[in-house]
Amino acid sequence: MNDRTLVCSDVTMRFGGLVALDAFSLEVRPGEVVGLLGPNGSGKTTFFNVVTGLYKPASGAIRFGDQDLFRKAPSEINHAGIARSFQRCRLMLELSVFDNLLVGAHNRLPNGLFRTLFGRKAALRSIAAFMGAARDLCARFNPHIADRLFEPAGSFNMIDRRRIELCRALLGEPRLLLLDEPSAGMTHDETFRLMDDVTGFQRESPELSIVLIEHEMQVIERVSQRCVVLNFGKKICEGSYRTVVADPQVRKAYLGEDA
Ligand SMILES: Nc1ncnc2c1ncn2[C@@H]1O[C@H](COP(=O)(O)OP(=O)(O)OP(=O)(O)O)[C@@H](O)[C@H]1O
Incomplete structure (x- = not known):
């Protein structure tokens, strides 16, 4: 089955007495960009985790x-x-770009003692192929990165x-990309440029679906086809950007306005 729809049904996550996700359901179809919204502490990152x-x-x-991913290993x-x-940036800043990308791909490249000792040629071939793929992907985002692959x-x-x-996330050719607040630590303009890169990438890979957590509402408005709003771990609204920003419950959750 090629269809890669994410279907989460009634997912509940507790930390002791705190219910961080409360019977939360979400469906994401291939090619969709879904904005996941909610005030601080409403359960968005918990959902990704x-x-x-x-x-x-x-x-x-x-x-x-067709795969059951409930409680499976990362x-x-x-x-x-x-x-x-x-x-937060999870790069190892002292390592090169290439090494950072390689770390993300470790389970796709030959590994293990036997292969290291007896499969050196095959290992070198796959690393060379990986280097080509890494360079091509970086060039799609910014040629400048592809040219500096071995700089820290x-x-x-x-x-x-x-x-x-x-690039590290995309090198594995995922079908679903979860983006946790890409604007963190960046200016408004940088965030827009980054999201243009992401949507440009998605145009060439139209099966890729994206769930985006983002506090910058203009970004959500620009890129998402559907929005889902969480509050205290519960879904309080779902629909187009226009629908959710006009929703009384959403306004109450964000602005404290009366519903
Ligand atoms: N590992 C953890 N242990 C205990 N409580 C946690 C843990 N992770 C999250 N929580 C709690 O779960 C709730 C939801 O947190 P979460 O980080 O998912 O919110 P969020 O919507 O992503 O917030 P923000 O927009 O600030 O990133 C919060 O009350 C948070 O303190």
């Missing part, structure tokens, strides 16, 4: 196409075609570091 296997939910169901979920970015990630500015993180 649950989908990617970092947190084990108490109950619910998570399917991606590596299995990544293999199934789900990749993510983090709110720390020598790049913030927007390029974000691009490198995106």
